[in-house]
Amino acid sequence: MAAATPATELASCFTTLDNLLAAEEGPRVLSCIQCGTCVGACPYGDVMQYPPRRIIAMLRAGMIEQVFRSESLLTCVACYACMAKCPRDIRLTEILLPLVKERTLLELPELPAELQRALQNMLRYGNPMGESARKRAAWVKTAGVPIRILGESPGPVDVLWFVECYSSYYARGQDNARATARLFQALGTDFAILGNEEKCAGECGRLTWEPGLYETLMDSNMAVFRKYDFQRVVTSCPHAHNAFSTRYPAAGFNWPLDIAAGYFFRNLDKLRPRLTKKLGYKVAYHDPCCLRRQDEFFEAPRGLLRALPGVKLVEMAHNRMNSLCCGGGGGGMWLDTYYKVKGYERLSERRVKEAIATGADVLAVSCPYEVSRFEDALKVLGHDKQMIVRDVVELVAEAMEV
Numbered sequence: 001m002a003a004a005t006p007a008t009e010l011a012s013c014f015t016t017l018d019n020l021l022a023a024e025e026g027p028r029v030l031s032c033i034q035c036g037t038c039v040g041a042c043p044y045g046d047v048m049q050y051p052p053r054r055i056i057a058m059l060r061a062g063m064i065e066q067v068f069r070s071e072s073l074l075t076c077v078a079c080y081a082c083m084a085k086c087p088r089d090i091r092l093t094e095i096l097l098p099l100v101k102e103r104t105l106l107e108l109p110e111l112p113a114e115l116q117r118a119l120q121n122m123l124r125y126g127n128p129m130g131e132s133a134r135k136r137a138a139w140v141k142t143a144g145v146p147i148r149i150l151g152e153s154p155g156p157v158d159v160l161w162f163v164e165c166y167s168s169y170y171a172r173g174q175d176n177a178r179a180t181a182r183l184f185q186a187l188g189t190d191f192a193i194l195g196n197e198e199k200c201a202g203e204c205g206r207l208t209w210e211p212g213l214y215e216t217l218m219d220s221n222m223a224v225f226r227k228y229d230f231q232r233v234v235t236s237c238p239h240a241h242n243a244f245s246t247r248y249p250a251a252g253f254n255w256p257l258d259i260a261a262g263y264f265f266r267n268l269d270k271l272r273p274r275l276t277k278k279l280g281y282k283v284a285y286h287d288p289c290c291l292r293r294q295d296e297f298f299e300a301p302r303g304l305l306r307a308l309p310g311v312k313l314v315e316m317a318h319n320r321m322n323s324l325c326c327g328g329g330g331g332g333m334w335l336d337t338y339y340k341v342k343g344y345e346r347l348s349e350r351r352v353k354e355a356i357a358t359g360a361d362v363l364a365v366s367c368p369y370e371v372s373r374f375e376d377a378l379k380v381l382g383h384d385k386q387m388i389v390r391d392v393v394e395l396v397a398e399a400m401e402v
C-alpha cells in the first residue's frame, strides 16, 4: 500500500513525461510488476483503455504516444485507489497520471465541452462555475454570525479559513459555509476569510489536464496568503487540502493545515457541551478520495458523527482505504454528459446504491462537491425521499440547535 507522499518530496518533483524515467520517480515506475492490482482497484478499470498498468507497459515499450491519442484518461477521476493499492508504491495518481493527462491535452482534438468550460471559468473568474469574483463573499451576509474578511479588516488572525468555490457560490455549499462559521463562533476561534481575494485552489485543474492553469491559480492564492498574518489554514474543501499539502509547498506554503472536520474533531471536547439536540439519524459516511486515502482523515469525521446525540453511524461495504469514489475528482465533476454519451455508469449513482443498502437515512460527506453529486444521484435513482445528504459539519451545527 502506497504511503502518503510527503509534501516536501512532491514539492521537489518537477518531473515531465520526457524526464520521468530518469527522474526520482523513474525507478519506481520501472519497478512495476504488471500485477494489474491498479486495474482491479480502479472504479473505471473495466472501461479504461489505458489503466496505469498499461500506461507503464506502453512507456517501457516506447509507445506512449498511442496513449496520448486516446480518450482513456477521461475516465480517470483521480481517486487514489490505484496508488493506495500499488505494491510498488508508484505515485500513480500524484505523478504519472497527471503527466500523461497533461500531454493528452495537447494531442486530443478537443476536450468535452462541459469540462473545457469549467477550466476556462477557473482561469477567467477563479471558480469553475463562472461566477463573478466580486460575489465570492456574498454568502457572508446570510451567515448569521460575524465573519471577518481580511481585505476589509487586516491584522493578525489565528485561523485563515479557505472557503473554496462550492461553499462560496453553490447554494448547498453555502449551507456548509454557514455551518462552519457557526462552529468557529461556538469555539471562540479567531478566524477570517479572504473573501473576493480567494480563488479556486486549482487542484481540479492539475489533476484534470491543466498544469498551467494550476500554477496560475496557485501563484495568485500564494500572493494573497503572503499579504496576511495568520497561524494556520483550515479549509472546507478536500480538493483545496490536496492542493495545499502536495503542490503549494513548492511555492512556499508552510502553514499548519486542517480540513474543517479535522479541526472541529480536535476541538470536540469544547464543542461537546453544545451538542444537545437529538438528531435521530442513521448515518453512512463517505470518505472523500481527495484526502489521499490517508489514515489520519478516516477517524475525525466519524468521531464527530459518533458524538452527535441520536446518531447511529453505519459503514458502507466500501469505506476508508477501500472507499468508492463519487466520480467528481480529476474533472469528473464536469464529465457527466460525456460519461452518459459513452454509456458509463455514474460513480455517484454506484455509491448512493451502496449507501441505500445500509438502511441509512443520511449520507454524510466532508466535501461540498459531493453534496451536489450525491443529491443529484439520489434524485435520478428515485431515492431522494429515502435519504438526504449532509456535510458532517452541517450535522454538527444542527446538533447545536436549541
Ligand code: SF4
Residues within 6 Å of the ligand: 031, 032, 033, 034, 035, 036, 037, 038, 039, 052, 053, 056, 085, 086, 087, 088, 089, 090
Ligand atoms: S498496481 Fe502498481 S505494480 Fe501493479 S500493475 Fe499497477 S502500477 Fe504496476
Ligand code: SF4
Residues within 6 Å of the ligand: 038, 041, 042, 043, 044, 045, 051, 052, 075, 076, 077, 078, 079, 080, 081, 082, 083, 092, 093, 097
Ligand atoms: S486514480 Fe482512480 S480513476 Fe484514476 S486510474 Fe487510479 S484508480 Fe483509476
